[in-house]
Amino acid sequence: MVQFADDPFEFIAPIICIGSFLLMPLGPIFLPRFWILCIFGYFLIFLGTQLNHLAKFYMTAQSIKKTINEYNARLKSQDDDEKSNYALATDSDLTDMESSLVNTYDSDFLVHAFVIPNYAEPEALVRDTIGRIAIHKKACTNYVIILAMESSETYHRTKSENLKEHFKDKFLQFVITNHPSDLPGEARGKGSNISYGARKGTAEMIANGIDKSRIIITICDSDSHVPELYVSEVEKAFSRSQHPYYRVFAPPIFFGRNCFKVPAAVRVTDITWSSMILANLSSSRGIGFPCSTYSISWKLADQIGYWDTDADAVGEDMHMTLKCLFKTEGQARMAPIFVPINLTNVETEGYIDNLRARFVQAKRHYNGVADVSYTLRSALNLPTYCVDANGVGGKPPTQSHAKLDENECTTFWFDRIVIVLKVLETHFVPVTSGWLMFFAVPLMQFVFYPPEGYGPYLDPNVNPVLVSSFYLGVWNVLKFTTLFLPLPLFGTLGIYENLHRFIDIEFFKKTKEETRTWKNYFDYVSMPIAAWMFMTLPSNIASCKRLFKTRDQYVVAEKAFMES
Template structure:
């Protein structure tokens, strides 16, 4: 390992510790440079926030459009079936019972097609266009998760129309969980006959070199399932969907995946990334927890509207079995604890930048952390936040992958793809590579690294600087009670002695006031989206979704931002100096009732 690798490891802890030291010592020891630093940081943060808002607008529009188009097609299909049924009755009376079989198992009379018939036929063809082309393997990792929660999650998949023919459930158990065999057997028995296949894998405990968590569980389950499924189906037709134990996946998401893969020029290097949504138990948790997950959802949603396909998945995502096998499946060491982002980065760099995201604008409904007791619920969310921000390891990983000089090897491409009529053929002796195997540009690598830095370095710095920098500077440099005048009698206050720096600090104050505005605009936009998704996709009633009273949730933003973002991310960054492993703790989800209706 080169010295630059160690330097990359120091980026995260240096940034977090540096933010605190600059905040406390900057106004005293280098006030002029500190004012310039604040102006640059705040301006950059404001630019990023405005960009996030614009991208969030695009995502909201696309989500609403997908949901409404889907509902319109469902209504048309229902009308078509009702129309065909009425025609059957009519034909029995007027055409001597001459009935012929037609599509979808329905029957109709042998008469000429009308314009309405053609419209319905085209609509149904569009609905069925993507059916049956792929086998969907859902990896459901879990450790000490409540069985009712797992049963509810799997039940929602069983409601999908193609579940018995194209769905495979991969229930990824942990050997270290007490009675995992009993729970797995119970779930398999419950859903006997509901899916094409139901596979149970048991990840061994205490594997040398592995870090316990979702990543190692998924890696083991995917490898085992790959071997089993390869004996039964063509692996080129298998799509892995990695999910959480609490993910409610609508049928529309699967339809959109198949559409995206069918339209993709390179489906084997396509990673499907959906938005996440917290609505299953949001009304039953503290407002600070609720608003934290809303902000988390917003950040994921805006990230999806990346025009270059450089969008990071969160929690749930889909990719081909071919791609998973090509990159060596999921990493399992302690630097891969942020399994979703890490796998995306691994696919991107291992394929030379060929692997890209396709946004699937269909929300995956998750549960908030929930325990009995208000303060225990707050603490449980803090524990979850600490685990999430351990993904800061990807800062060093992305820097190493982008700038260490390691190149993608064409030998990583599976041999069966090279002879496939579906994939462009690559002949190593020709010296030429098809466009789908071209390496990414340095610009793409730089953009990916900047996005990773944004995801992890802003949380560990913004809370300190945004909340405290301006008032602390005012106290130290402007207040009559400033300790500087006592301890540093010769100190030259630039804000007092220089008209230019007085103007600069006024500019810093003005920009600081604008910093939360884009986020608040996102929150306003989110409220309308939340109601649309609840009512039109999840079919919730008005008493089961957010109301105007929930707007008061956003008063908790300063508290939740510092408690669930700044503090845990700072701790995660500093911990990189020791690179110690955390205990495997599952987020508490003591949920007994789910109020929303199952989507049709």
């Protein structure tokens, strides 16, 4: 049943999806002049945005390299000092000296609450993720694990208690939350689990005497490898920010843990996904979106009413950032943290099953198209509908903990436009580009210049490329432009390959044989399959589903994991 009485913006996604598909064959016949100009404008805008993303991606790649090189230089300096001191120290001095080796940006002020939502994930995978956090220097003194379980998962209590026992005395606190599956108005998913876990977990932290102003909430997937350098860089950015409590700290994502165990099409898809996130981080206005892993202050989460839990907040990382931007009238901003978070690709037994599992994940990701309606309503100051973790509906409070800068208040109207354009690009380029870039020009060529034995489909007297020198010129430029459309993508992938090897070798300390080589360039042969199967089709399905607002089952992407 269609449910648009209260939200006409929900029509936008289906109209863009269905309209772009129908206009490919019908536009050249019934609206030939309009369609030539429309496709010409689309291709120019697409090429311009992709060139901009290429430049931003290069900037992010350079920033990541700089951060890692500085980190390695500090480690080398510490190692040299350690060797020098060891040469002079007596045996009784050794323990004291080891404990004195601290990171440059270590601070005891912030307490990091790692919220790890999971549902039916392998216990070994979650144990590995928490174990990689447990080895950080300040885990015992400044880290709290909030293990966000779903009560509907079979044996969830056994799994959570096993993990808590395994990491006994490794953290300042180890909190387990069990998200009920029947809270009124909630949609089951990562967002609702995070909201419940963050509320309950931080409330327990505060009850145990931890000051609210010290709490930084880090959301990470069950397969996220969070390096210690990420925490250090968050603390560094926090200490240097003019408004630290109004920052969404966003790192790049990187798929390197099991990338050689999955089909090339899955690898290429996640490389492209990672590249889009990296390009988005180099935003001069601080308007961008994290993916998978990010950190915000408890004050900011509490001020805006935590994470939304309705069905339209399925893309919880982007949705939460949008909520932060709008509910603080632009005071909240994204702060990039140039430390890669290593994730796992979707992996299951069997080649076809692996492709199917990635397709299921892609459909879930593109359900985030619901944010189009939320963004437009918020940008126009119209009511937005959400339900909190307690099933209470209505708008979250918008009061601010600090006075907004006059400049931020007066320029947020421009930021609203930027936010809207970024969201529309994020969701509608995947919906339209697969159809228009592959089929629009060939279909127009077929209609304007039908081969012998076909047509004519247009009266020669109204065929714009035959009767108008202007439209003929536009048509020729349009065809020439199509040759340049893939070039920014090729440039991005070339930069990515260099960055991937750099991160593997310089940060994760892999050998050259363990990282990507020139042979992996053949992965990109599968790019057309990856683009259609994991971008065009799932994004179109998600857009059309907005007509019915169906609720999907809570399905997680399968990740095979062997614990070493």
